[in-house]
Amino acid sequence: MxxxxxxxxxxxxxxxxxxxxxxxxxxxxxxxxxxxxxxxxxxxxxxxxxxxxxxxxxxxxxxxxxxxxxxxxxxxxxxxxxxxxxxxxxxxxxxxxxxxxxISDIEAAEAQRRDFVANVSHELRSPLTVLSGFIETLQGPAGDDPVARSEFLGIMAEQSARMTGLVADLLSLSRVEAAEKIRPRTPVSIDMVLKATLAALRPQTDAAQVQITYAVAADLPDIPGDYDQLVQVFHNLIENGLKYGSGGGRLDISAQQLAAMPGFDGPVLRVSIRDFGEGIDPVHIPRLTERFYRVDKARSRDSGGTGLGLAIVKHILSRHRGRLSIRSTQGEGAAFDALLPCN
Ligand SMILES: Nc1ncnc2c1ncn2[C@@H]1O[C@H](COP(=O)(O)OP(=O)(O)O)[C@@H](O)[C@H]1O
Ligand SMILES: [Mg+2]
The missing domain is CATH 3.30.450.20 (PAS domain)
Incomplete structure (x- = not known):
C-alpha cells in the first residue's frame, strides 16, 4: 500500500x-x-x-x-x-x-465501586463490633445481672436496627439505580404524596416540636411519577429538616408550578422543604448527595442516619427526569427543592 x-x-x-x-x-x-x-x-x-x-x-x-x-x-x-x-x-x-x-471512565467506575464497597464494609463493621462485644459480655458474669442485661440488650437492639436501616437503604438505592433509565409515568398527586409522608412522619414531627406550614394547592396538576418513590423522596427531605433543622422551630412545605426552568422542556413542579435551623456550610452543599456523605457523622448516626438518604433522593428525581436544588444560608436554615417535570 x-x-x-x-x-x-x-x-x-x-x-x-x-x-x-x-x-x-x-x-x-x-x-x-x-x-x-x-x-x-x-x-x-x-x-x-x-x-x-x-x-x-x-x-x-x-x-x-x-x-x-x-x-x-x-x-x-x-x-x-x-x-x-x-x-x-x-x-x-x-x-x-x-x-x-x-479506559478512563471504566477505571473511574471501578474506583467508585471499590470506594463504595469499602464504605459499606466500614459502616457495617462498627455496629457489628458493638454487637459482638456485648454478646461476649453477656456470655460472661454480666449475663446474670438483670439490670446490665436489659441495658445491653437495648444497645444491641439499637445497633441491629442501624444495620437493618443501612441494608434497607442500600437495597433501595440499588433498585432505583437499576430502573433509572425507565421513566415512571403514572399520574401522581403531589398533595397526596406529601400528606401521606407527613402522616407517616407524625411521631417525628410531634417529637421535634416544629411548626409545619403546608402551602400546597390541592388543584396542582398530577405529574408523571412513581408514588412510592416520591414518598421516599419527601420522607427523607422532611425527616432531614426535622433532624438537622428543627432548631428553627419551623418547617415550610410548599409547591408551585413554574412555566419554565433552565434544563427543562416544559412546565416544572417545584416542591420546597424549607427549615430554619442552622443551615449548611456552602463547602458541603455540592457533596451532600454523594453516598455516605454527612456533615457530622456522629450526629447523623445518633439519629439513625446512613448518609444514603440524599443519594436515594437524587437518583429517584433523576429517574423522574427531575433534579434536586439545595440552597442554604448558614444560621438561617436550608431549602431543598425537588424539581419535577409536569409532563
Ligand atoms: N435540612 C438540613 N439541614 C442541615 N443539614 C442537612 C439537612 N439535610 C441534610 N443535611 C446534611 O446532609 C447529610 C446527608 O443527608 P442524608 O443523605 O439524608 O443522610 P442522613 O440523614 O442519613 O445522614 C446529613 O448527614 C446532614 O449533615
Ligand atoms: Mg436523611
Missing part, C-alpha cells in the same frame, strides 16, 4: 494509532496520537515516550518477537488524568501497530 494511503487509513481511525518499526522508532502517528503525545513523537523512539514499567515491559516483549501485547498507560493531559489501554500487534515483518483505547 502507498505511504499516503496508509496515512489516510490510520487518520480515519478515531483512537490514537502509532506505527513503529522493529527498532522501536515511530514511523507514523494519526491525529489523535499526535494530540496525545505531541508532534515530536514522529521519528522518536517509542520507549522514550511510554516510560511506564508495564508498557515498557510489554513493548520489549513485542519488539523481541512476541505476537501481541497489552498494557495500561496513565497520561496526564493538562489537569485531567487519563488511562489508556495500549495494544500492540505485528502488522508485517517490519511494522508494529500500537493502538490506544481510552
Amino acid at each position: 502507498h505511504s499516503a494511503a496508509i496515512s489516510r487509513l490510520i487518520a480515519a481511525l478515531p483512537q490514537p494509532v502509532l506505527l513503529i518499526d522493529m527498532a522501536g522508532f515511530v514511523q507514523r502517528a494519526n491525529p489523535p496520537a499526535l494530540e496525545l503525545f505531541g508532534a515530536h513523537i514522529v521519528d522518536a523512539q517509542i520507549r522514550a515516550h511510554l516510560r511506564q514499567p508495564d508498557v515498557t515491559a510489554m513493548l520489549e516483549r513485542v519488539l523481541a518477537g512476541a505476537a501481541d501485547g497489552n498494557a495500561t498507560f496513565n497520561a496526564s493531559a493538562g489537569s485531567r488524568e487519563t488511562v489508556w489501554r495500549v495494544m500492540a500487534r505485528h502488522a508485517d515483518a517490519q511494522t508494529i501497530v500500537l493502538s490506544l483505547g481510552d
Whole structure:
C-alpha cells in the first residue's frame, strides 16, 4: 500500500494509532496520537515516550518477537488524568501497530465501586463490633445481672436496627439505580404524596416540636411519577429538616408550578422543604448527595442516619427526569427543592 494511503487509513481511525518499526522508532502517528503525545513523537523512539514499567515491559516483549501485547498507560493531559489501554500487534515483518483505547471512565467506575464497597464494609463493621462485644459480655458474669442485661440488650437492639436501616437503604438505592433509565409515568398527586409522608412522619414531627406550614394547592396538576418513590423522596427531605433543622422551630412545605426552568422542556413542579435551623456550610452543599456523605457523622448516626438518604433522593428525581436544588444560608436554615417535570 502507498505511504499516503496508509496515512489516510490510520487518520480515519478515531483512537490514537502509532506505527513503529522493529527498532522501536515511530514511523507514523494519526491525529489523535499526535494530540496525545505531541508532534515530536514522529521519528522518536517509542520507549522514550511510554516510560511506564508495564508498557515498557510489554513493548520489549513485542519488539523481541512476541505476537501481541497489552498494557495500561496513565497520561496526564493538562489537569485531567487519563488511562489508556495500549495494544500492540505485528502488522508485517517490519511494522508494529500500537493502538490506544481510552479506559478512563471504566477505571473511574471501578474506583467508585471499590470506594463504595469499602464504605459499606466500614459502616457495617462498627455496629457489628458493638454487637459482638456485648454478646461476649453477656456470655460472661454480666449475663446474670438483670439490670446490665436489659441495658445491653437495648444497645444491641439499637445497633441491629442501624444495620437493618443501612441494608434497607442500600437495597433501595440499588433498585432505583437499576430502573433509572425507565421513566415512571403514572399520574401522581403531589398533595397526596406529601400528606401521606407527613402522616407517616407524625411521631417525628410531634417529637421535634416544629411548626409545619403546608402551602400546597390541592388543584396542582398530577405529574408523571412513581408514588412510592416520591414518598421516599419527601420522607427523607422532611425527616432531614426535622433532624438537622428543627432548631428553627419551623418547617415550610410548599409547591408551585413554574412555566419554565433552565434544563427543562416544559412546565416544572417545584416542591420546597424549607427549615430554619442552622443551615449548611456552602463547602458541603455540592457533596451532600454523594453516598455516605454527612456533615457530622456522629450526629447523623445518633439519629439513625446512613448518609444514603440524599443519594436515594437524587437518583429517584433523576429517574423522574427531575433534579434536586439545595440552597442554604448558614444560621438561617436550608431549602431543598425537588424539581419535577409536569409532563
Ligand atoms: N435540612 C438540613 N439541614 C442541615 N443539614 C442537612 C439537612 N439535610 C441534610 N443535611 C446534611 O446532609 C447529610 C446527608 O443527608 P442524608 O443523605 O439524608 O443522610 P442522613 O440523614 O442519613 O445522614 C446529613 O448527614 C446532614 O449533615
Ligand atoms: Mg436523611
